Amino acid sequence: MKIDINCDMGESYGIWKMGRDEEVMPHITSANIACGFHAGDPHVMRKTVCMARDHGVAVGAHTGYPDRLGFGRRFIETSRQELKDYLTYQIGALEAFLKQEGMGLQHVKPHGALYTVAVNDADLSQGIVESIQEYNPDLLLYAMPGSLTYQAAEKGGLRVVAEGFVDLEYLPNGSLALERAKKAWEPEEVAQRFLRLVKDGKMSTTTGETINIAVDSVCVHGDSPNAPEILAAVNDAMKREGIERVAITTLV
């Protein structure tokens, strides 16, 4: 049994720290690095790219709305072309650091409200897919299985990574309950949700129902106050159950 672990990284800004990236990096295989719109800045991006490289972690562009004050977690109306221009800008900015540090870009993952709204929005999803197609169709796209984003990506011929979330609540319809600022979760509870998701493809919703989700990758949030503790618990559970952490490119 094999799984990719992805985590949002590089969400500090200026002298404001967010997340404990140094402690998280050893436990993940894919880092979604913020590109300066909802979080991150050029200096933070450089440091985070170097940190990922040093830990052998593959890098993706965590693209968000231009809304630092709201951390990209509130919806902003855009035209499809505007959205595409925002994505192109952010992807290019990140890839420049990767190029200078001898790495390549592995994937794109929309952040926050862009991610959760696109789940049910065909137009936003199409904008996301087109941005990648027009920039580099070999890039992977992380998306929720069953989402319109996932469908648009498959239809557009992109390689899509089906991902699940173990430290966010699922609503009964399968969508996510986005929080502006992440609360801490009990590490052992997250580990249990992780095992159930990876082994059985099952997830509990806020109303106690069970939904089925088949995933290639599991996301753990880097801005959780206790992300390293959560990852340690997940890690222990993986070892116990013989689940291997692998590069996503070996899975999709």
Added chain:
Amino acid sequence: MKIDINCDMGESYGIWKMGRDEEVMPHITSANIACGFHAGDPHVMRKTVCMARDHGVAVGAHTGYPDRLGFGRRFIETSRQELKDYLTYQIGALEAFLKQEGMGLQHVKPHGALYTVAVNDADLSQGIVESIQEYNPDLLLYAMPGSLTYQAAEKGGLRVVAEGFVDLEYLPNGSLALERAKKAWEPEEVAQRFLRLVKDGKMSTTTGETINIAVDSVCVHGDSPNAPEILAAVNDAMKREGIERVAITTLV
């Protein structure tokens, strides 16, 4: 007699317009496109890149300080590494649009206070040169002949474009008198300065002295209120004198 004409383009922001780019593009060979720090935004960058492509104009990254309110025309203290990170970010963001529109990046030109301060600052100049070396050493760098930036670029093995300014005042020491907002110049006066610069390698300073400057390219400012009229006058002068407008890559 051959010369490259470069002009700052894409300096609009959101719904605020700056410059008459459509009218300027037919008259230039190199466009320095703002990258979203001192001016420009993703949507403006896309449109300006497409406009340059449609006019066969080569594109450079016009990189500036992260200071939209001051239009990048006031000095901001940075470490060398910070500066390099700012440049990398902006160059990458612009190149992403070029890539999507089937173009490549030709050059880098620091903007405003970054440009004028680096003239006499070895550390800033070195940061600019290293950014380019580490990103793509084949990129051209536009710089003032005689400046520390020019010297650092030559020493670092970059191809440097010696450029002169015909719509900015030179101080007696050869440096530029930067204005926050560009004033209009008399087109015919600029045309005369242009001819004297290109044919004789001479330029008058604010105190009436004459300095010698040998240039490969002449910069005309796109945010002048009458940039198209200035370029028309320069154009007429070029035709009269048999000076040809050519791609900078044929000259350096």
Added chain:
Amino acid sequence: MKIDINCDMGESYGIWKMGRDEEVMPHITSANIACGFHAGDPHVMRKTVCMARDHGVAVGAHTGYPDRLGFGRRFIETSRQELKDYLTYQIGALEAFLKQEGMGLQHVKPHGALYTVAVNDADLSQGIVESIQEYNPDLLLYAMPGSLTYQAAEKGGLRVVAEGFVDLEYLPNGSLALERAKKAWEPEEVAQRFLRLVKDGKMSTTTGETINIAVDSVCVHGDSPNAPEILAAVNDAMKREGIERVAITTLV
């Protein structure tokens, strides 16, 4: 017959100019000055406040979303408390300039998407009303007659100014069709819409229907490319028909 003419002013930013405020000021009685969130900056606010004072024009806070890139013309999700904090900040910032220049604040007018979304949003409207109540209940609030904002203000005991728009399209349901960037209108057409609105309380919608609107003030947009020409035409029409331009405080 008496009417207040209000206009959005101070929408420049840094060296980017927006609107022809000097030409507009002589024709209006109330200036809605941008407060640095969707447009304007401290320097522009100072200059615009002084300009209003010199023309005897009363000043209101034109409060918007923190979205310069979108000019405050796209909706951003906020909690009611967040919205109130945004308004308090902007109102206070503007009143500081007024205080230094010997003036007082007359009114508040929400800008762009905040204005148009609040029309049908009780919660946003309540947030707007509470901000004013808690800051200074003597301030006037400009709102669309019939809107939830208008109703909340009346219920909250505020003095409300019923305003109409002559250079924006009304949809059949009485709401406004917001444009990201204002297009020019034919001055004479606007003057006719103005007369019909002020004299008969009637306005045409995009589908050709007529709706009834009783207004105390008419808004003309300052970011129209031809705002001064529009105001001149409105002015001529007012003189022909004997309609007097008066301070809104004499009307509500």
Added chain:
Amino acid sequence: MKIDINCDMGESYGIWKMGRDEEVMPHITSANIACGFHAGDPHVMRKTVCMARDHGVAVGAHTGYPDRLGFGRRFIETSRQELKDYLTYQIGALEAFLKQEGMGLQHVKPHGALYTVAVNDADLSQGIVESIQEYNPDLLLYAMPGSLTYQAAEKGGLRVVAEGFVDLEYLPNGSLALERAKKAWEPEEVAQRFLRLVKDGKMSTTTGETINIAVDSVCVHGDSPNAPEILAAVNDAMKREGIERVAITTLV
């Protein structure tokens, strides 16, 4: 023996936390609240104002350069008028929250590079003083004794608070060594520096020399990683030595 303790508060931004304001408030008499330029945002300002009110702490405007990325700790060239406009804007924005929460503004304290550069810059100092005079000449200004800012304020008839720093290095010339991000200090060392400063008016410099400084207030930085521990140590020292913490208005 009596002293005012002032501390920078409200330096969080969006979901990024800075400082442990809740733990610091019980130990201080004056809070310098960030006004949204170098740190803080409307929501943070509201919460910090309420927190100060609940602890009986007086509030001042901590005004900085418009440079969130550099936390206001790097110099930005401005004209005197620009600087005045920045200060007016920030002071007014903060006072609006104070007004809504039933408080008044006690003082102004320039932040970061604005503070340290003005120490030796007559023009900046004059701009700071004029802003206050024109807004409300009853406001206190916090400044370094001996600085040009202090002198300009005295000459301008303002009440000036002479303040000293116990968690920043003094250079031999009496100026401060500004750090971009505050490092932790040994609490007991700070307490000793505090006692020496308050009781004897003496401070050690980076080269080991002793300089004389008479202060009315002592600043402890709120963005130190261990500000509460530092304040606890200072507090203990004060009790041991019978030094009383009092409102600054009783001292100047």
